Structures are given as structure tokens and as C-alpha cells.
Amino acid sequence: MSNTDPRPSYASGTSTTPLLGDTIGGNLARTAAAHPDRDALIDRGLGLRYTYREFDAEVDRVASGLLDLGVVKGDRVGIWSPNRAEWVLVQYATARIGAVLVNINPAYRTHELRYVLGQAGVSVLVSAPAFKTSDYAGMIEEVRGDCPDLRDVVLLESPAWDALLAAGERNGRGPVAEVEATLSPDDPINIQYTSGTTGFPKGATLSHHNILNNGFSVGELLGYTEIDRIALPVPFYHCFGMVMGNLAATSHGACMVIPGPGFEPATALDAVQAEKCTSLYGVPAMFIAELALPDFDDYDLSTLRTGIMAGSPCPVEVMRQVIDRMGMAEVSICYGMTETSPVSTQTRRDDSLERRVSTVGRVGPHLEVKVIDPATGVTVPRGTPGELCTRGYSVMLGYWNEPDKTAEVIDRGRWMHTGDLAVMDEDGYVGITGRIKDMVIRGGENIYPREIEEVLYTHPDLLDAQVIGVPDQKYGEELMAWVRMREGAEPLTPETLRAFCQGRIAHFKIPRYVHVVDEFPMTVTGKVRKVQMREESLRLLD
Structure with a gap:
């Protein structure tokens, strides 16, 4: 510009x-009273379904069970699990008793787990026993001796979880109501660890007021009402799932739909079809994977109206397909960061296609x-x-x-x-x-990789592209493109890439190196790990 x-x-x-002055538990109670018989939460993987009346009661039961374990207001309660109904129950139950929920990344290994449990002073950890190749129970035992604050571990699908629910049932709502009356919307309620590119992650501490209002505002701009049904293949441990997804839903009486424990493109589209979802969330890589399914056109996605694409820059071509082929005419781009609960800017429902593909909104x-x-x-x-x-x-x-x-x-x-x-x-x-740290300075020219990536996305044989800076003796930095090819396409070479880019971007912005890959290194939330790409590129070019 x-x-x-x-x-x-x-x-x-x-x-x-106006902003909401509620606590999260108070807001949920109001929603449940207004829409008791509407679907609140559906877990397709576990086959669980809750109306708002049932969900509110189950949240109370978990909250009462946590109190029985000795959890008090301000205690840190960790949750380490892929997406499942119990994750959501623990999210709202901790909020209801003023405990601080500590989200633990499902991809963490023992050294990261040890650090987070210690740094946050987690006293109770609720965890899935395992997921994919991760033996959570085994890793917890390995680090437990190094975590003096950790009093109790409650594994889902175990006698400990059953005992927690039984205690909650026995004690009823009375103890929960007593604690809830002492809570303030400004109390800390959630710690989310930001994935630092160097050193250990930092725990962004968020209040009821922070995340409830952010979820509510996102939902307002998407036009959510009690008739909306939101497919959530994005992880709950991140703001995308638990705030933009869960809190946007419960503050409007909408339904949260969990397609499965982890992202699978077919499972996500199957959930949209089966549950008649009106909204679908994802990072661009998720939408790319869904659109690339060989049987994509066989899914009935006619109920989709809106959704959110966020987490990393949204390629123009992918956005066009999401609108045209998925029917998400009101899809929104959201921008933010964990430290801001997360959304700061968002496109509006009546924004032009141009606005939605070239900006992150207002x-x-x-x-x-x-x-x-x-x-x-x-x-x-x-x-x-x-x-x-x-x-x-x-x-x-x-x-x-x-x-x-x-x-x-x-x-x-x-x-x-x-x-x-x-x-x-x-x-x-x-x-x-x-x-700021991704900006490439080549021979004194400031180059923004995003601009080059947008040009590469228009290449008919490319599925995805990422551009990074690599050290260069002559220019200080030189450009390298990592690309994913469409099936059956000839691999891109530096020569064919240069020929394609000629006349489309300035000569000094054309990448000198090309690396063809099947997948990019990604975080669990679907963000491309450019730091890792740079490290691998140094080895490749050595």
C-alpha cells in the first residue's frame, strides 16, 4: 500500500x-437456563452428547469432584489430552471453582512436561492415558519425582476419574456454589504456554474477563446464535479451540462438535455432514488437506455458512476455494496471539472477498x-x-x-x-x-516472505509454499522456497521457479534455492515452524 x-x-x-461482566461459570449457567434442551457438546469419537442442561450439570459434577480432591481457588490444575469431551468439562469446571487451568500441549515430551508442571506449580493433573505414540501415563511417572507441587494425577478412563465423578455426585453442587460466589471476572483462570522459538515457553496468564469476552466478541462478529453448530478440529489446548471455539459457542447457546481427538480431514468433513454444522474452524493447512481429499465432492457441506481460518497467513487461492467449494460464504479471518486472548482483528461477514484474502480485518x-x-x-x-x-x-x-x-x-x-x-x-x-524476525534482509533490501508466498500459491503445480531466508556471503541473506507439489506434478527446480516468477515479482525477491518436501515441519496448532526449516536448510546447503 x-x-x-x-x-x-x-x-x-x-x-x-457491552462487554460481559460474568465469570465463565456464571455465563454458562445463564446460557443453560436459556437453552436447556439444545445440544451443547457432541464428541463424535467417544459417542457422547450433552444438552446444555446435561452439560451444565456435568460441569458441576466435575467441579465438585475437584473440590473433593482438595483443589482450592487459585490452584493450578493441568490438562494434558487431545480433544475430547472431558477436556471441555474440565475447562468449565475449573473456571467454576476459580482454579487456574494449565493447558499442556499434547505433543510435549518429558522435558517440556517437567518444565510446565514445575513452572506453573500444578497441583492436580488430569490426563489422557495415551494418544497416538505418546504414553502420557508413563511420561508423568517419569517426571513426577521432579514436581513437588504435583499432589494428584487423574487419568481419564481410569478408576481415579470415576472416583472424581462419584465424589462430585455425592457432594452435589453446594460446595461449588459456595466457591463460585467468591469469584471475580478479573481472577486468573487459564495459563497457556506460548511456544517459544528459543528457550522454554512462557505461560500467558488469562482471566475470565479476557477469554470470555474474546470468545463472545468473535461469536458476535460471526453472527452466532443458538442454532449454530461448530465443528472444532482445532486443538483445545490452544486459544483457537477453547476460546474462539468453546467460549464463542457457550456464550451464544451454540453447539460444540468434536470430530475426533486429532485432526483428520475426512473425520472433520464427516462431522460437518453428520451433525449439520454451520461453522468449521481450521488453520490453512487443515483446509488445504480437506480440499485435497479425493472424495471431497461426495460430502454434503450445504449447511456450512461460516467458520474461521487463522493461525497463519491464509493463501488467497485456498480462501477462494473455501468460499466456492465449501460454501463458507461468511468465513472469517482472525488474527491474534495467545497473549491477547487471542483475537485482536477480524474480518466481518459483509467484507468483500478482496478484504478477506488480503487483510486480517479490522x-x-x-x-x-x-x-x-x-x-x-x-x-x-x-x-x-x-x-x-x-x-x-x-x-x-x-x-x-x-x-x-x-x-x-x-x-x-x-x-x-x-x-x-x-x-x-x-x-x-x-x-x-x-x-519482524522472519523478515529477510538481502543486500540491504527488506523482503517479506508472505509477498513471495502469495505469488507461488498461484503456480498450478504447487499445493503449498513457504519462503525463508538463509545465510549468504555476498548478500547477507538469500531466499529459499520450500514447496509441496500436487500429485503427479514435476518437481519444481530453481530454473522453473525463476521462469514462473519473472515479471510477477522483482528479480531480487525470486528465491535462489528450492526444496521440494511432502510436508512442512509444523507445530500441533498447524503453524509452520520456520525456525526448524532454517536449521534444516543450513544442513542441506552446507
């Missing part, structure tokens, strides 16, 4: 809908965003790139027990510095051009 607008890159989200209700010069901290004019910052109800309380790390990202004005490069246009729409 050219800098033709002298106004500062600042926008605030006005709204006639600032959310009751929030502020600005774009600053990273060197000076001064807000830049519209149309000028800089670092995106956000402020408002969504900004975390801080990193758990790490005030110095908190001070590095939240300034004196309570602005959260995202580390993302962005441009705000004349209408307040924000475009993310990459991470």
Missing part, C-alpha cells in the same frame, strides 16, 4: 454491545490497535509498515511468575507488542506482512 494517508495507523473498536469491539516504528515506538502514518500493537480487555495479566518477560512485551501504556509486521490502510484494515 502506498503511503497517501497522513492519519496515524491507529484504530479503536466501537460497539453498541480491530475487534472494545479493543485498540496501532502500528509503530519498531525503532522509535512512534505510531506510523497509514500505509506505512511497522510493528502491530494492541490494547484493551484482551491483553493478558502477564506471563506466569515472569515479570521481566512480561515487561518486554507489555509497555507502560499497557500496549502488547506483537512482534508482527503490519500495515493499516485508510479504512483501518490491517495486513500482516510477516514476523
Whole structure:
């Protein structure tokens, strides 16, 4: 975008809908009273179904069982499990008694588990016994001696879980109501560990007010009501699943549909078809996998109206197919980070296709965003790139027990510095051009990989593309494209890539190296791990 607008890159989200002053448990109780017989939660893998009346009662039972275990307000309760109904029950049960839910990434190994349990001071851990090749029960035993705060481990599908439910049934709702009356919406309620690219992850600490309002606002902008049914193949341990999914649903009386414990493209589309889902969530890689299914056209996706694509930049071509082939005419792009509960900007239902494929929308209700010069901290004019910052109800309380790390990202004005490069246009729409740390400086030119990736996505033989910077003696950095080819296509070479890019982008932005792969290294949430790609590229080019 050219800098033709002298106004500062600042926008605030006005709204006639007030913020919620509820706790999460209080909000759920209100929803259950309003829609007792509507579906609340469906777990397709386990064959479990709950109406809102049943879900609310089961949440109370789990909450009462946790109290019986000695959990008190402020205690940290860990959850280590793939997506399943019990994950959601524990999410709401801990909120109802003021315990702080600590989300543990299902992909963690023993050293990461040991660190998180110790750093958060987890006293009770609820865990699946195993998932895929991960023996959770075995790993817990391995680290237990190093975690002095850990009093109890409750494995799902075990006598310990049955005993917790039995105690909850025996003690009833009385003890829960007593604790619930002492809770404030500003109490910390959730710790989510952000996957640091170096060192150990940091625990973003979030309140009822943070995540309940963010889920509610996301749902409002998607037009959710009690008739919506949301397919959630995205992980609950991340804000995408538990906030944008679960809390958006329960604050509107909508239904949460769990296709299965982990993402499988066919399972996700099967859930949409069988449960007549109106909304489907995913990172771009998930939608790419669904669209690539050989029998994609056999699925009845006619009930789909909306959904969310987030987590990493959304390729234009994929977005077009999601709208045209999946019927998700009102699909929304959301942008944010764990530290901001997570969503800061979102496209609206009536936004043009162009807006939805080229921006991450406008600032959310009751929030502020600005774009600053990273060197000076001064807000830049519209149309000028800089670092995106956000402020408002969504900004975390801080990193758990790490005030110095908190001070590095939240300034004196309570602005959260995202580390993302962005441009705000004349209408307040924000475009993310990459991470400050992903920017490639080649021979003094600042190059944003996203721009090159968008060009590569238009190549007919490419399924997906990622561009990174690699060290170069002459230019400081040089560009390398990692690509995934469509089935049967000839592998791309540096020569054929250069020929394709000629005339489409400036010559200095054309990648010098090409690496063809079947899959990109990914995090559990579906984000491409560019750090790992750089490390592997150094070995490849050595």
C-alpha cells in the first residue's frame, strides 16, 4: 500500500454491545437456563452428547469432584489430552471453582512436561492415558519425582476419574456454589504456554474477563446464535479451540462438535455432514488437506455458512476455494496471539472477498490497535509498515511468575507488542506482512516472505509454499522456497521457479534455492515452524 494517508495507523473498536461482566461459570449457567434442551457438546469419537442442561450439570459434577480432591481457588490444575469431551468439562469446571487451568500441549515430551508442571506449580493433573505414540501415563511417572507441587494425577478412563465423578455426585453442587460466589471476572483462570522459538515457553496468564469476552466478541462478529453448530478440529489446548471455539459457542447457546481427538480431514468433513454444522474452524493447512481429499465432492457441506481460518497467513487461492467449494460464504479471518486472548482483528461477514484474502480485518469491539516504528515506538502514518500493537480487555495479566518477560512485551501504556509486521490502510484494515524476525534482509533490501508466498500459491503445480531466508556471503541473506507439489506434478527446480516468477515479482525477491518436501515441519496448532526449516536448510546447503 502506498503511503497517501497522513492519519496515524491507529484504530479503536466501537460497539453498541457491552462487554460481559460474568465469570465463565456464571455465563454458562445463564446460557443453560436459556437453552436447556439444545445440544451443547457432541464428541463424535467417544459417542457422547450433552444438552446444555446435561452439560451444565456435568460441569458441576466435575467441579465438585475437584473440590473433593482438595483443589482450592487459585490452584493450578493441568490438562494434558487431545480433544475430547472431558477436556471441555474440565475447562468449565475449573473456571467454576476459580482454579487456574494449565493447558499442556499434547505433543510435549518429558522435558517440556517437567518444565510446565514445575513452572506453573500444578497441583492436580488430569490426563489422557495415551494418544497416538505418546504414553502420557508413563511420561508423568517419569517426571513426577521432579514436581513437588504435583499432589494428584487423574487419568481419564481410569478408576481415579470415576472416583472424581462419584465424589462430585455425592457432594452435589453446594460446595461449588459456595466457591463460585467468591469469584471475580478479573481472577486468573487459564495459563497457556506460548511456544517459544528459543528457550522454554512462557505461560500467558488469562482471566475470565479476557477469554470470555474474546470468545463472545468473535461469536458476535460471526453472527452466532443458538442454532449454530461448530465443528472444532482445532486443538483445545490452544486459544483457537477453547476460546474462539468453546467460549464463542457457550456464550451464544451454540453447539460444540468434536470430530475426533486429532485432526483428520475426512473425520472433520464427516462431522460437518453428520451433525449439520454451520461453522468449521481450521488453520490453512487443515483446509488445504480437506480440499485435497479425493472424495471431497461426495460430502454434503450445504449447511456450512461460516467458520474461521487463522493461525497463519491464509493463501488467497485456498480462501477462494473455501468460499466456492465449501460454501463458507461468511468465513472469517482472525488474527491474534495467545497473549491477547487471542483475537485482536477480524474480518466481518459483509467484507468483500478482496478484504478477506488480503487483510486480517479490522480491530475487534472494545479493543485498540496501532502500528509503530519498531525503532522509535512512534505510531506510523497509514500505509506505512511497522510493528502491530494492541490494547484493551484482551491483553493478558502477564506471563506466569515472569515479570521481566512480561515487561518486554507489555509497555507502560499497557500496549502488547506483537512482534508482527503490519500495515493499516485508510479504512483501518490491517495486513500482516510477516514476523519482524522472519523478515529477510538481502543486500540491504527488506523482503517479506508472505509477498513471495502469495505469488507461488498461484503456480498450478504447487499445493503449498513457504519462503525463508538463509545465510549468504555476498548478500547477507538469500531466499529459499520450500514447496509441496500436487500429485503427479514435476518437481519444481530453481530454473522453473525463476521462469514462473519473472515479471510477477522483482528479480531480487525470486528465491535462489528450492526444496521440494511432502510436508512442512509444523507445530500441533498447524503453524509452520520456520525456525526448524532454517536449521534444516543450513544442513542441506552446507
